Amino acid sequence: MDKALYISMTGAKNNMMAQAAHSNNLANANTTGFRADFAQARSMGVYYGDGHPTRAYAMTENPATNFVPGPLIETGRDLDIAIEGEGLIAVQDRAGQEAYTRVGDLSVDANGILRTSTGLPIIGTGGPISIPPDQKIMISNDGIVSVQILGDGPEELAQVDQIKLVRPVWEDIEKGEDGLIRLKDGGIAPVDVNVTVAPGFVEGSNVNTIHEFTEVLSLSRQYEMQLKMMQTVEKNSESSSKLLSQS
Structure with missing residues (x-):
């Protein structure tokens, strides 16, 4: 018994x-x-x-x-992006280490740092992406962030940085308790130029x-x-x- x-x-x-x-x-x-x-x-x-x-x-x-992709939801917002197909966006976690996410509703804080809706800095080619004072921000399909500087015309766009986009093998990654995705071996995923984003969209939950x-x-x-x-x-x-x- x-x-x-x-x-x-x-x-x-x-x-x-x-x-x-x-x-x-x-x-x-x-x-x-x-x-x-x-x-x-x-x-x-x-x-x-x-x-x-x-x-x-x-x-x-x-x-x-x-890790099956969720539905794409159109918002029309300049700072919203969604990964098309497989891939991840590189962010800096609370400990200052590189991690990955599919969260694409972005914003710029008071210091000009591009962040996710959860407050994590977006990583570019040399670290967190910093945005200068601007009138308009645009993100292209390959993750290039461009701005229209205050006082310039709409035809004069300045490239600020490029969002780091990666596509590790799904078997090599895991989701942590904080909701972020990391490599199981603790390494850093390389940039994958084939990963693209859809500007003006966000990815819903799967x-x-x-x-x-x-x-x-x-x-x-x-x-x-x-x-x-x-x-x-x-x-x-x-x-x-x-x-x-x-x-």
């Missing part, structure tokens, strides 16, 4: 963990550039020394991230809301089943104790 209790206890715990993963996906269904996380469960043996496992427990894990909602409901039912199993084990234990006391 203690084995059944152990399985149902760990199952209930990991049902809650899986629910958290799917709920997070569901909560980010409208987040620009969000990549959904997968969640899976499996049984694991408990070993004490050599020999066969004495117990088995349930384990929920996040094996991978869904979350399938129907699937995520169904998974949350299914996990909720499984959690209830695990609790009923624990109650059954408790009743069986009480019955066994009564039988032993009568003998």
